[in-house]
Amino acid sequence: MTRTAAETRTIRRFGRTERAVHWVHAAAFLVLLATGLVLLVPDLSEIVARRALVKNVHLLTALAWAVALVAIVLLGDRRRLAALWREAEAIDADDRRWLRGRRAPQGRLNAGQKLNLLVTAAFAVLLTVSGVFLWLGERDHTFLLDGAGTVHDVVTYASAVLVTGHLYLAVVHPATRHALRGIVRGDVHEAWAERHHPKWVAAERERVD
Incomplete structure (x- = not known):
């Protein structure tokens, strides 16, 4: 079947800095989630049987993730990142x-994507803060914070659910998996964007005109 011009024409959705942040976070998050679950779930810990190595990978990945994100923010397009965050925070009547x-x-992000971004950011903060206190607490008990372990564990499980849903929509679900091309x-x-994000397409056309 011959595709129409709108079906072959494309529209820019995400810039390099936005995509870099996404993939750095996604790659690190998957490694952190996998190693975290091994450390957290006894059956997985027994299967892997190299707890010290898994723990080191977990800690080094967390450090690399933080450094990489800071570098991208400092060297990348901060205005686009700020615009993306403002867009995610703006939950309107639609x-x-x-x-x-x-x-x-x-718009460019639907309501579900906005919530996913906000929740993911909140989870990242909670995991980072609780993880730092757990790491410090192992070395100096004065840094032990009641509830840090519980917060870290609960958010880890919640993250596993969030990531599973995100991967399903991005890779499997027919109506939404085209969004993967954008990231x-x-x-x-353009035809897909008009069906799923008409407010964004209209705003882009207005901006170009």
């Missing part, structure tokens, strides 16, 4: 209708 399961036009290559097909 977003609320969308979250209630009603049809409503969406890999930076652009998406």
